[in-house]
Structure formats: C-alpha cells, structure tokens
Amino acid sequence: MASIISVSDLSKVYEGGFQALKNVSLEIKEGEILALLGPNGAGKTTLISTICGITLPTSGTISVGGFDSQDDFRNARALIGLVPQEITIEPFETVFNTVSFSRGLFGKNRNNAVIEKVLRSLSLWDKKDNQIRTLSGGMKRRVLIAKALSHEPRILFLDEPTAGVDVELRKDMWEVVRQLRAEGVTIILTTHYIEEAEEMADRVGVINHGEILLVEDKQALMQKLGQKQLQIELQEPVEKLPESLSGYRLTVGEPKTQLHYSYETTGERTGITALLADLANAGLRLKDIETRQSSLEEIFVNLVKENR
Numbered sequence: 001m002a003s004i005i006s007v008s009d010l011s012k013v014y015e016g017g018f019q020a021l022k023n024v025s026l027e028i029k030e031g032e033i034l035a036l037l038g039p040n041g042a043g044k045t046t047l048i049s050t051i052c053g054i055t056l057p058t059s060g061t062i063s064v065g066g067f068d069s070q071d072d073f074r075n076a077r078a079l080i081g082l083v084p085q086e087i088t089i090e091p092f093e094t095v096f097n098t099v100s101f102s103r104g105l106f107g108k109n110r111n112n113a114v115i116e117k118v119l120r121s122l123s124l125w126d127k128k129d130n131q132i133r134t135l136s137g138g139m140k141r142r143v144l145i146a147k148a149l150s151h152e153p154r155i156l157f158l159d160e161p162t163a164g165v166d167v168e169l170r171k172d173m174w175e176v177v178r179q180l181r182a183e184g185v186t187i188i189l190t191t192h193y194i195e196e197a198e199e200m201a202d203r204v205g206v207i208n209h210g211e212i213l214l215v216e217d218k219q220a221l222m223q224k225l226g227q228k229q230l231q232i233e234l235q236e237p238v239e240k241l242p243e244s245l246s247g248y249r250l251t252v253g254e255p256k257t258q259l260h261y262s263y264e265t266t267g268e269r270t271g272i273t274a275l276l277a278d279l280a281n282a283g284l285r286l287k288d289i290e291t292r293q294s295s296l297e298e299i300f301v302n303l304v305k306e307n308r
C-alpha cells in the first residue's frame with residue numbers, strides 16, 4: 001500500500017522550550033486504520049495538529065497526498081478531516097446547518113446530497129433539524145465526525161474519539177470508524193486504551209515522551225503486549241512451592257499467601273485450568289483469584305528497554 005502521509009524527522013519545541021516531538025518519522029498507508037497509543041502528554045495531539053497544519057513544526061517535513069503541509073497548506077489540509085478531542089459546536093444551530101457550514105469552510109460548494117449521505121451514515125439524519133444543544137453527548141460526537149467529513153476528506157483524524165464515552169457508545173463509534181474504512185477513508189486515531197487499538201487498528205504506533213517507539217501490525221504487537229497475570233490468594237502461606245508445580249511459571253509473592261502466574265492471552269492455552277487442578281491436588285486451598293493485564297506503563301518500560 002502506498003503512503004498517503006509521510007512524516008519525516010519531525011520535531012516540535014513549544015514556546016518556553018518544551019520538546020513535545022523528537023525526530024518523528026512515520027509513514028501512514030492509504031486506507032489503513034492507524035492507532036497512536038500513548039499515555040497523557042506523550043505527544044499524540046501535537047503530532048496530529050502538526051500533520052493537520054494547525055501547529056507549526058520546529059523542524060522536519062510532512063507530506064499529505066503529495067502536498068507539503070506548509071508550502072501547500074490548503075491542498076494538504078483539504079484532504080484531511082479532523083475530529084478534535086473537545087466538543088466545540090454552536091449550541092443553537094441545527095445539525096444540518098452546522099455540518100453544511102463546515103463544508104463551506106473548505107471552499108467547497110453547497111451540496112445537500114453529500115451532507116445527507118454523511119448524516120445518514122452517522123445515523124443523524126432524523127436529527128438534522130434539531131439544535132445541537134438538544135442532542136446527547138454521543139450524538140454531539142457524531143456531529144463532530146460529520147463536520148470533519150463534510151468536505152469529503154480522504155483522511156480522518158480522530159483525537160481520542162471515545163474518551164469519557166460509555167461502553168455502548170464506544171462500540172457504536174468503532175462501527176462508524178469501520179464503515180468509513182470500508183469506504184476507503186484512511187483513519188488515524190489516538191487512544192489511551194489498548195483495547196481500542198486492539199479492536200480497531202490495522203497498525204499500532206506507540207508514542208511516549210515525544211518519540212515513536214514502534215509502529216507495527218496490530219497482530220504482531222498484541223502478541224508482545226498480550227501478557228496477563230493471574231494472582232492467587234491462598235488460605236495459608238507457603239514457604240516453598242511443591243515440586244508438582246515446578247512446571248508452571250509460578251512465583252510466591254509477598255505476603256506468602258500470594259502466588260503469581262503469568263500467561264499469554266494470545267496463546268492457544270493459558271494453562272489456568274490445569275494449574276488450578278494441580279494447586280488443589282497439591283493441597284493448596286484458594287481464597288481468591290484475580291487477573292490483571294500488563295499496564296500501559298509496564299508495556300512502555302518493556303518497549304523502551306527493547307528499543308534502546
């Protein structure tokens with residue numbers, strides 16, 4: 001697949017001297033969904049804003065559909081729809097007019113058929129005459145997407161599309177994104193949620209402290225990230241594990257009533273069923289069990305170790 005966006009050696013130092021991006025290079029392929037995963041302050045929004053030409057780079061270049069993001073700003077920007085993190089829409093305007101007005105901002109002629117198609121695809125058509133202030137939070141987010149799509153961009157940026165959104169609505173948003181991809185739109189979304197990246201993306205880029213740590217196919221990355229821990233609470237403390245359990249990746253924790261077992265979520269077998277049976281056979285009585293996923297922070301620590 002050809003690149004639709006090429007970011008090359010991009011750095012951004014904000015006024016005041018803070019360096020938010022450090023020599024970022026990134027190729028975004030036409031038609032893919034790329035998730036940018038990173039903790040707060042990693043530089044995700046800065047990267048998006050710079051690609052969209054809203055923030056000026058300190059050094060480096062960006063090409064969008066072959067247009068330089070600075071020298072050819074208008075042509076580059078016309079290819080992009082941007083859905084910002086915050087909801088900023090005129091409360092008393094109707095849905096239809098809001099979206100139609102956005103199209104005009106890109107110098108495109110009024111085209112009711114396009115606006116209708118966009119609103120229908122986002123299940124907003126029956127709300128077209130409603131004032132924005134009467135919509136639910138989820139619908140307002142859809143209006144933001146509709147605005148971003150009003151000028152028929154080939155690329156859509158979604159900055160944390162599901163932050164603060166309930167589970168049901170999050171799934172809805174995922175469906176909308178999938179549909180857009182099926183229509184050939186290239187989608188870049190930022191997220192804190194591994195689950196979201198796992199669900200949506202073709203490729204995942206991990207960004208931390210202004211640096212891209214890696215960009216990989218989702219499957220390959222999930223294999224790396226797919227470690228979980230089973231924490232077992234025993235009724236009585238153990239000093240040493242019985243010999244019959246030596247085949248398991250099992251360690252005694254602190255206090256000694258705790259056992260830790262780590263396993264691959266992506267593997268065919270987790271070994272949990274056999275482990276629990278063998279614990280019972282060894283006479284160890286369980287009080288409680290709990291599982292936990294490696295946190296983003298732990299994953300980053302591991303990635304940083306691996307990548308330096």
Ligand SMILES: Nc1ncnc2c1ncn2[C@@H]1O[C@H](COP(=O)(O)OP(=O)(O)OP(=O)(O)O)[C@@H](O)[C@H]1O
Pocket residue numbers: 014015016018019020038039040041042043044045046047
């Ligand atoms: N206009 C600005 N001036 C100075 N520093 C800024 C400015 N905008 C962002 N920063 C800093 O740059 C860093 C990266 O911010 P950015 O918003 O890109 O992160 P992010 O990954 O999008 O975070 P979040 O997940 O919280 O949205 C942060 O430390 C932030 O404080």
